[in-house]
Amino acid sequence: MVYVFDYETRESLNFVVIETGERREQVYSPFLIEEGKSFSVECIGYEKKSLISLKDTIKIFLKKNPINMKEVFVFSEMIKNKIKTKKIENNVSKTLEDFFPLLQVRHYNRSKTFTLSGMSQEHILFSIDGVPIINQMSRIVDIDMLSPTMIESAILSKNSNSALLGENLFGGIINLTTVKKKGITSIADFSLNSRVFSVNGYFGSFNGGFFSERYSDMIMTKGNILANSDKIVFGYNLGLKFNGIDFSLLNSFGESGDPGIKGFRYAKSRIKNSLFILTSTLSFNNQLKTVSSVTKSSYFYINDEIQTPAHDSSFFNSILSSISYYNKKANAVLSCQLNSSEGTKIKRSFEIFPSISASAERGRFGINCLAGIAKSTNANFIYSAIGTFDFFFKNLKFNWGLKTSVRRPTFNELYWIKDAFAQGNENLNNEIVYGVFIDSKAEKKNIKIKIQTGFNYYTSLIKWTPVEGLYTPMNLNNVLNPFVVFEINYKYAFLKTENIFSISPNIMPNLKMVPYSPVITDNFRVNLSSGKSFFDIIINYSGDSYISSANTKKINQNIFIKEIRYKYDLSNLSLILSVENPFDMTLESVNGYYLEGRNIKVSIKEVL
Amino acid sequence: MKKEVFLTLAILIAVLSSCSLFNNEVRNEGIYILDWFAEAVYVIDSTLVSSSIPLLLAGDGPSDIIVNDSNIFISNSGYGGEASIQKFSLDGNLLLEKVTGENTSPGYLEFDDENIYMSLWLDNSVAVMEKESLSLVKTITGIKAPQELVLYENYLYVGSSDISASGSIYKIDLETWALSSIEVGSNPSYIDISDNNEIFVSCVGDYDSIKGKVVKIVEESVVDRVNFNSYLGKVKCFDEYVIVLDAMNAYLLSSDDLSIIDTINMSSPSDVDLMNDKVIFSTHVGKMYVSDKTSVTEVTEFGSEYGFKTIEMFIK
Numbered sequence: 001m002v003y004v005f006d007y008e009t010r011e012s013l014n015f016v017v018i019e020t021g022e023r024r025e026q027v028y029s030p031f032l033i034e035e036g037k038s039f040s041v042e043c044i045g046y047e048k049k050s051l052i053s054l055k056d057t058i059k060i061f062l063k064k065n066p067i068n069m070k071e072v073f074v075f076s077e078m079i080k081n082k083i084k085t086k087k088i089e090n091n092v093s094k095t096l097e098d099f100f101p102l103l104q105v106r107h108y109n110r111s112k113t114f115t116l117s118g119m120s121q122e123h124i125l126f127s128i129d130g131v132p133i134i135n136q137m138s139r140i141v142d143i144d145m146l147s148p149t150m151i152e153s154a155i156l157s158k159n160s161n162s163a164l165l166g167e168n169l170f171g172g173i174i175n176l177t178t179v180k181k182k183g184i185t186s187i188a189d190f191s192l193n194s195r196v197f198s199v200n201g202y203f204g205s206f207n208g209g210f211f212s213e214r215y216s217d218m219i220m221t222k223g224n225i226l227a228n229s230d231k232i233v234f235g236y237n238l239g240l241k242f243n244g245i246d247f248s249l250l251n252s253f254g255e256s257g258d259p260g261i262k263g264f265r266y267a268k269s270r271i272k273n274s275l276f277i278l279t280s281t282l283s284f285n286n287q288l289k290t291v292s293s294v295t296k297s298s299y300f301y302i303n304d305e306i307q308t309p310a311h312d313s314s315f316f317n318s319i320l321s322s323i324s325y326y327n328k329k330a331n332a333v334l335s336c337q338l339n340s341s342e343g344t345k346i347k348r349s350f351e352i353f354p355s356i357s358a359s360a361e362r363g364r365f366g367i368n369c370l371a372g373i374a375k376s377t378n379a380n381f382i383y384s385a386i387g388t389f390d391f392f393f394k395n396l397k398f399n400w401g402l403k404t405s406v407r408r409p410t411f412n413e414l415y416w417i418k419d420a421f422a423q424g425n426e427n428l429n430n431e432i433v434y435g436v437f438i439d440s441k442a443e444k445k446n447i448k449i450k451i452q453t454g455f456n457y458y459t460s461l462i463k464w465t466p467v468e469g470l471y472t473p474m475n476l477n478n479v480l481n482p483f484v485v486f487e488i489n490y491k492y493a494f495l496k497t498e499n500i501f502s503i504s505p506n507i508m509p510n511l512k513m514v515p516y517s518p519v520i521t522d523n524f525r526v527n528l529s530s531g532k533s534f535f536d537i538i539i540n541y542s543g544d545s546y547i548s549s550a551n552t553k554k555i556n557q558n559i560f561i562k563e564i565r566y567k568y569d570l571s572n573l574s575l576i577l578s579v580e581n582p583f584d585m586t587l588e589s590v591n592g593y594y595l596e597g598r599n600i601k602v603s604i605k606e607v608l
Numbered sequence: 609m610k611k612e613v614f615l616t617l618a619i620l621i622a623v624l625s626s627c628s629l630f631n632n633e634v635r636n637e638g639i640y641i642l643d644w645f646a647e648a649v650y651v652i653d654s655t656l657v658s659s660s661i662p663l664l665l666a667g668d669g670p671s672d673i674i675v676n677d678s679n680i681f682i683s684n685s686g687y688g689g690e691a692s693i694q695k696f697s698l699d700g701n702l703l704l705e706k707v708t709g710e711n712t713s714p715g716y717l718e719f720d721d722e723n724i725y726m727s728l729w730l731d732n733s734v735a736v737m738e739k740e741s742l743s744l745v746k747t748i749t750g751i752k753a754p755q756e757l758v759l760y761e762n763y764l765y766v767g768s769s770d771i772s773a774s775g776s777i778y779k780i781d782l783e784t785w786a787l788s789s790i791e792v793g794s795n796p797s798y799i800d801i802s803d804n805n806e807i808f809v810s811c812v813g814d815y816d817s818i819k820g821k822v823v824k825i826v827e828e829s830v831v832d833r834v835n836f837n838s839y840l841g842k843v844k845c846f847d848e849y850v851i852v853l854d855a856m857n858a859y860l861l862s863s864d865d866l867s868i869i870d871t872i873n874m875s876s877p878s879d880v881d882l883m884n885d886k887v888i889f890s891t892h893v894g895k896m897y898v899s900d901k902t903s904v905t906e907v908t909e910f911g912s913e914y915g916f917k918t919i920e921m922f923i924k
Contacts, residue, residue, distance in 0.1 A: 263668060263686030264730075265710050308771060308815050419815075547688075550646035550917075552665055592668075592688025 002053070003571055004029040004041055007061040010532075010569050016043045033058075059571065081157040081172070088151045088176075089567075090189050090576060090603035091196070093143045096174065099156050100540055101502045101521030102485070103174070107589035110215065110231045110256050113140055116158065116171045118456070118481045118504040118517055122410055123171025125162040128250075129178055131279050132165045134295045134318040136339040136351060137411045139169075145252040145275040147211040149185040149200035150237045151176045160384035160405040163357040163372030166322045166335030168382050170405035170433050178239075178248075179207075184608045191580075191601040193219050200237070207239040211252075218259075221586045221597035228257035228267050235275075246281040258303065261592035269303035269310075287327055291335075293320045299343075314343025316411075330360035339411075347415040347424075352377045353408075357384070368401075379408035380430055399439045407431040413462055413473040422464070422471040429475050432459045448489040455482040463514070465549070478509045496527040508549065516590065518545040518557075534567040547591040555588050576603040637924055639888060640680065642666065642673040644919035649673060649680065649700070650912070654883070656898065658912040664700035667692050673922045674717045674724075676739075679703070683714035683726055693717075693726055695742060706742045708735070718757035718764065720782075725764055727754035734766060734780065750787060751778050755797040756842075765807065767797045771814040777807075779828075790828050794818040802845045802863065810843035810852050822852050824866055834866040844880045849904065851887070853877040858889060860904050870905045872897075883923045890918035 004013045016029050020039045033039055033053045040050040046062035083102055088095045096114060097105050106113045106121075113121040126133045126141045128151075133141050158172040165173070179185055182202050189196035193216045200209030211234065218229040235252025251274075258269040279293040295318040303310040322335030337353040357372030367389045374382040388401035409428045416424030437454030458479040465474045483504040490497045500523045506514035513519070520543035528535040540560045547553050565578040577600075581587075584598040639652040640663075647670055648662035666682045668689025674681050680696040691712045695704040708714055713729040723745060724737045734754055736746040752775075755767035766778040775796050776789035795812035802808070807825040820840030824832040841853035849869070850861040858872040858880065876892040887904050889897040894915025897907040 261688050263689055263691050263710060264713070548645055548647075550643070550648070552646040552648050552662060 001030045001056065002033055002041075002058045002060060004043070004060045004062060005571070006046075007063045010061075012571070013043050013046070013062065016041050081159045081161050083156045083158055083172075085153055085155045087153045088148060089574070090148060090187050090605055092146050092148050092151050092154070092176065095154055096143065098538070099154075100523050101500055101542075103156055104521070105589075106516065106593075107595055108593050109218065109226070109229050109259055112143065114143075114174065117485075117502055117521065118483060118506050118514075119171045120462075122413075122462070123169050123407060125165065125167050125169050125171075125173045127162075127165055127173055127175045128248075128277070128279075130165060130175060131277075131281070131291055131293050132162070132167050132320065133277060134167070134293075134320060134337060134339065135297060135316060136318065136337075136353075137297075137314065137316045137341050137346065139410055142254065142273060142275070144213060144231070144233050145235060145254060145273070146176065146250070147198050147200060147209055147235060147237050147252075148189075148196070149187050149198040149209055149211065150178055150250070152179045153177050159386055159401075159403055160370065160372070163355065163370065163374075163384040163405075164324075164331070164333050164359060166320055166333065166337060166353075166355055168355065168372060168374050168384055168405070169407055170384065170403070170431075171407075181607075185209075185605070186608075187603065187605045189601065189603040191599050193217065193599070194601075205241045207241075208237060210234070210236040215256075217257075218596050219599060220594060221581075221584050223597065226259050227265070228269065229259045231256035244283040246279075246283075248277075248279045250275070250277045258301070262594070263592065266303055266305045269301070269305060272298075272300040274298045287325060289324050291320070291322045291324070294318070295320070312344045314341065314346055316341045329362070330358060332356070332358040341411050341415075345417050345419065346411060347417060349378070349411045349415050351411075355382070376408050378414060380406075382406045382408055382430060395442060397441045401437050401439075403433075403435045403437075405433050407433075407462075409462060409473065418470065425473050428462060428473055429460055431462050431475075433457065433461075434459070446491050448487075450485075450487040452485040452487075453483065455480060457481075461514075463549070476508065479506060479514065481506045494529050496529070497525065498527075499524045512549055512551045513546050515546045515548050515551075518543040520557075532569050534565075534569065536563070536565040536567070538562045538565070553591075555591065558585070558587055560585060560587055572607050574605045576605075577601070578603070639883065640673055640675050640922040640924065641890065641916045641918050642670055642682065642920045642922075643916050644670060644892070645917035649682070650914075650916055652896070652911075656910050658896075658910075658916075660912050660914045664696055664702070667694055667705070670919065671713075671715045672717045672920045674719055675922045675924045676719060679739075681717055681719070681724055681739075683717050685713045685715065685729075686710065687713075693724070693737070693742060704742055706737070715754065716756045716767075718759050720759055725757050725759070727751075727757055727766060729753055729755070729769070734764070746785060748780055748785060748787060752776075754778070756799050758799045758801050760801045760805065765799050765801065767799045767809070769795050769797050769812070771795045771818075773814075773818060775811065777809055777825075790825060790830075792823045792825070792830060793821055793833075795820075796823070798841065798843045800843050800845045800850075806845070806863065808843050808845050808850050808863070810840045812841070813839045815839060820854065822850065822861065822866055824863075832866045834861065834868065841877065842879050844882070846882055846887075846901065851880050851904065853880060872905050872907055874907070878918045879921045881921060881923045888921070888923060890916065890921045892917055892919070 004016050018027055018039055018041055035053050038052050040048055041060055042048040047065040086095050104115050115121050122139045155175045160170045162169045162173050184201040186199045196213045198211035213233040215231040218226040220226050233254040237250045239248040253274045255272045258271050260266040276296040281291050283289040297316045299314045301310055301312040317340050319338045324333045334356050339351040342348040353376045355374030359370040361368045370386045372384045384405040386403040388399055391398050408430050414424050414426050433456050435456040439452045442449045460475045461479045462473050463476045464471045486501045488499050502521045505519040506517040522541040524539045526537045540562050543557045544554045561583050563578055563580050564582050568575045580599045587595045589595055637654050641650040647666050649664045650659055651663050652658040667684030669685035669687030671683045671685045682694045684692045691708045691714055693706050696702055712731045715727040715729045718725040724739045726735045732751055734748045738745055751766055753769040755769050758765045762782050764780040768775055771794055773794050774791055775794050776791045777796050779788045792809050793811040794814045796809045797812050798810040800808050809823045811821045813820045820836045822834050823830050838854040843852045845863055848863050850863045852859050858877050860869045877889050878892045879890045881888055885901050887899050896911035897909055899907040
């Protein structure tokens with residue numbers, strides 16, 4: 001049996017061309033070949049390899065060999081704005097954390113929010129295979145509610161591509177792609193205080209799986225246990241594909257404790273939530289498809305330890321319908337969202353959100369345009385426009401762009417019912433951003449360099465600000481966010497290093513900095529590989545970040561040795577042993593919320 | 609010649625000393641603003657000129673401030689950090705900090721010549737501390753969600769955020785530490801006491817069905833009350849008036865029968881106090897107002913460009 005893999009990623013290459021003296025044909029890998037026979041294997045984009053079959057089992061690793069094409073028409077809408085792709089190894093949330101500093105995570109005990117550098121959680125859209133996970137209440141998605149074996153990779157993109165998915169957020173998209181390969185994937189992930197088990201199978205036109213995640217109380221530094229910080233999540237996913245119709249269903253349930261904030265701890269308060277996503281995609285041909293999805297989420301919070309006791313609930317429902325047309329030069333999407341919410345903390349709300357958007361890309365000049373308009377029954381006119389083009393200078397490739405975009409307020413920002421701490425603001429205006437950026441790339445033998453620079457200028461930015469003693473979302477005018485991201489990858493023999501350095505100050509008109517937006521961040525990782533063994537060290541740096549727009553108090557800068565990871569990768573099985581926070585550093589993620597201390601994890605992933 | 613030199617030196621020393629004393633007086637007298645958003649203290653001097661640079665940074669989630677002749681004391685609820693009481697010099701240097709522990713939530717402060725009194729909201733107690741060392745003298749327990757403290761003669765009166773309809777204020781005898789209570793209504797958080805021992809209580813309400821009311825207590829009995837259609841805040845009595853705050857207004861009442869004399873519109877008032885013959889209003893939202901005691905409703909806005917988000921102020 002002959003197995004063929006990518007030399008760098010160790011991923012299996014499914015379709016290859018084999019050539020013996022007698023025949024040349026495309027086969028599905030793995031394939032059988034007669035012992036003692038000379039043959040060659042090739043695959044588009046890889047170097048050809050010739051050898052003689054001397055063993056029962058042969059593993060062939062093909063090196064990449066990029067192909068040159070004169071002119072390419074690309075009608076995928078996310079090419080220009082894609083920042084990075086990462087494969088899900090064992091945990092979706094952990095993989096997203098690996099995007100730091102391009103993506104920043106704020107930990108609120110067991111809950112996490114994700115923001116692009118210099119932006120807020122409301123600016124980013126999560127999608128599964130390009131179908132948005134809509135949560136117009138807060139735009140927060142509990143990423144633990146997604147099965148880790150269902151998701152294959154996470155693609156982080158920036159700017160307002162979400163307009164093409166029926167949303168209009170200028171932060172970007174985290175698109176989670178699902179596993180498409182036939183077979184069974186299973187993950188077992190254990191740590192000192194967690195047990196995660198997940199299975200997903202893909203058989204012909206049917207796929208499905210389930211997952212269960214159990215986290216006991218968080219282990220903080222010095223082994224201190226944070227009481228009432230446990231979490232349980234379980235769920236299942238089903239999919240069916242026939243005659244151009246795709247159905248997929250994800251349903252998950254969670255329960256966790258809310259240990260509160262430092263200084264105000266709760267011993268018994270509980271959070272329960274659920275997520276239901278049903279999607280159907282109908283492809284008429286290669287140019288026309290429709291997407292319909294129903295997203296329902298619920299949230300319950302019970303806390304009898306505060307005055308007045310909280311028995312809160314909220315329900316959010318969304319129906320999305322869209323029709324997309326593609327051809328070689330352009331695509332267009334017409335979509336409509338119907339969103340509704342009700343709960344004890346939010347006024348009963350309803351929104352109709354129709355939108356139309358189009359994009360075009362021309363390969364020769366790299367001209368890429370996107371424009372979208374939308375109208376919400378609860379907000380003013382919404383639009384997005386972005387134009388980019390490529391140019392070359394010596395060996396450098398540049399992508400230059402201009403953009404403007406509008407983000408409508410969430411239901412929470414508009415309709416949060418006044419309580420002791422906060423209130424919504426129905427008079428909020430949309431957020432508006434204008435921006436200019438230049439991305440450049442250079443590549444030499446062992447080194448790849450990427451630089452992104454530009455600035456965002458917000459004529460209106462929504463921030464929760466104290467008004468009348470209550471946190472209230474207000475439009476903050478004239479916020480400037482210049483940024484530079486410098487990424488360097490170096491590869492030599494068994495050594496790979498990557499460093500991403502970002503400077504991104506968010507400056508308010510009074511020259512104060514937007515809170516929780518560190519100006520300087522950096523991620524440095526070293527990877528050593530030998531055969532099937534991979535060894536990683538991940539180090540993050542965060543500069544000072546202020547905890548309020550008064551800029552009097554801050555979370556101090558820190559260098560965080562985040563993780564030391566060892567991976568042993570067989571063709572179908574990978575074993576990961578990692579030590580998180582190995583130096584047991586005490587780090588505050590948000591004021592009063594701390595990261596877990598040292599923890600040891602073992603993760604096994606098997607693909608059959 | 610020597611005489612003249614000594615005389616000149618003596619005059620110089622006297623002048624410099626007096627200047628120094630004068631400066632101290634200017635610096636120490638004024639309005640100490642505890643800003644909950646910046647978690648800092650700012651000072652407005654007696655001419656109502658304010659500094660935009662904080663005098664000091666408080667602890668986590670500051671609750672109250674008191675200032676005596678030589679020190680500033682700040683209680684910190686500990687929201688997001690350490691619950692504590694801090695002692696600063698008048699220059700703003702931190703001298704001492706005592707951590708009270710999680711789920712204590714230090715709230716309001718009061719002081720006499722020897723002790724500092726501090727309500728511990730989540731601990732259902734009032735801590736009595738020696739003012740120099742902040743060492744604990746006594747903890748008075750059995751007080752439901754204690755709030756504002758007011759010292760009158762030898763008694764300490766304690767407000768409570770008991771939201772039941774039968775909420776009480778508490779009275780502590782500072783000689784015997786005997787504790788008694790007076791039932792007044794839901795959430796009787798704020799208290800002020802007139803010179804002739806009339807107690808005015810602002811009952812906030814239960815944030816649901818029970819709205820606020822002001823209650824007048826004489827000789828431990830409720831003698832008068834006035835209901836409001838809103839949730840109330842601080843209360844202050846002086847001369848023949850009582851001022852009570854809610855989210856959007858300050859109300860001027862008659863201290864005699866609690867009838868409403870007038871309403872002063874201001875967003876989110878947080879505190880009210882007297883500075884000589886002036887009435888000073890602070891707000892949560894950046895504005896400050898001043899009026900004469902004789903014409904309380906004719907307020908004039910003042911304050912800094914920064915805009916103090918005042919949770920408490922202390923006028924010295």
